[in-house]
Amino acid sequence: MPPNKHSPALSSGSASVQDYVKVIYSFTEWQDEPISSSQLANRLGVANSSVSEMVRKLVELGLAIHEPYSAVELSDEGRRLALAMVRRHRLLETFLVQELDYAWDEVHDEAELLEHTVSDTFIERLSAKLGYPHRDPHGDPIPDAHGAVDIPQAHQLAILDAGHTGRITRISDSNPALLRFLSAEDIGLDDHVEVIGRKPFGGPVAVRVGTAGRDRELDLGDEAASALWVFSDKPHAGCALAT
Amino acid sequence: MPPNKHSPALSSGSASVQDYVKVIYSFTEWQDEPISSSQLANRLGVANSSVSEMVRKLVELGLAIHEPYSAVELSDEGRRLALAMVRRHRLLETFLVQELDYAWDEVHDEAELLEHTVSDTFIERLSAKLGYPHRDPHGDPIPDAHGAVDIPQAHQLAILDAGHTGRITRISDSNPALLRFLSAEDIGLDDHVEVIGRKPFGGPVAVRVGTAGRDRELDLGDEAASALWVFSDKPHAGCALAT
DNA sequence: CGATAAATTTAGGCATGCCGAAAAAATTGT
């Protein structure tokens, strides 16, 4: 354990424990199914056997709930730890973009490392300096210091059909190349979007996007359409509503 | 190894390796004797046996030079790594004080952890943002990106005798309580100092210190007098000159 | 010089987290 000021929630975690808990949490942030062992292993880049071991440990630590051979879920304390880590990650990303001029697609890896290292003091001073932001550069919500988050109601562009209009509220940061593409196309947070037309499901989506009056029409591939989440002006029956 | 952009010098080191190398380097920064095994163990807070093992590893890695039962020294590559770590540490301290309003005595531990985690990109952007500083908040010189440092010529107040005058150029950060005392007494970098009188060696030193016209007289204990380094207006024969 | 003391190294262990291979349980298809 580093000789560092950590909140009660964080004191229970090595960097590995923190990573596991964060991935378990993140899996259910925009969807409800709990994560399976092998999905966890996949996202963490470790072997399945490593996950089995670590999950046992998480249960011992009271951070996770797990019946053998079934999915992994977080306990209340696990969720607290996860939210603290998510807060750290997103505040760090915001800092890197706003203060150190990092590009959109560069911040993730750096934040991933730093989130395990900085103290609570650091995080709270950073939050103050940044003006207590509620959203990171990708539009993901930043939990407050007590773990409260408001998950904006948003849908993936990929599941909306023609006629829908809305505002981009989130851009998944899982694919750096895609982030660079969107940046090059000058598509950003809070841009207006209108779905003009759709090819068969999984195919490209024709949209009109832009800030203020500067709209353009273009076709987005499935990957891009899945990464863009929009706050819909007229919600659509086919969309599961965020809890 | 973290999936991070690291300079060639840094790619050769786990956090432990980095710590060892930094301590070995730091020992000779203001004095010339190389460090012994047990001194290393002391400063790192580990057992002597751990040092023996790790030093063998440093030699294998080409970072250190060591004959059994004698002192430990750095190779050129070891020194490069050490200087990179010192640079990181001091830039981080400067950042914490200037941008996140950390107090003088709070920065050390935080920097100690972060220095192993941040990327080279982070450090260089930080350096730019801070205006390429050459000195950290304690007055310690910050090596440039290529490892060049200029060690200012300075002497511990404790070894100067009556009549000496100079400017405080460095304040050792090894004792947080002392830093708080100096801060409370409003003694800071670049203050003028005059040694008024001395009790027997090791005893208190009477000095006049202050910024601009605001001088005060006070007695400093040996600890304080050893932590303050002054650039002497009239160097004294009894002082070893910094190389 | 030689005995004792101090510093250093070696030897054997422990904890954390990872792995691959093999065993066990769950799921799937017909």
Place this chain on the structure above:
DNA sequence: ACAATTTTTTCGGCATGCCTAAATTTATCG
């Protein structure tokens, strides 16, 4: 329902870095 496949767990091992205790080497002092 039951055989084949997939998923998950167990088992033995490995690397890092630390520890204590026991050698071993070096230093010190009468």
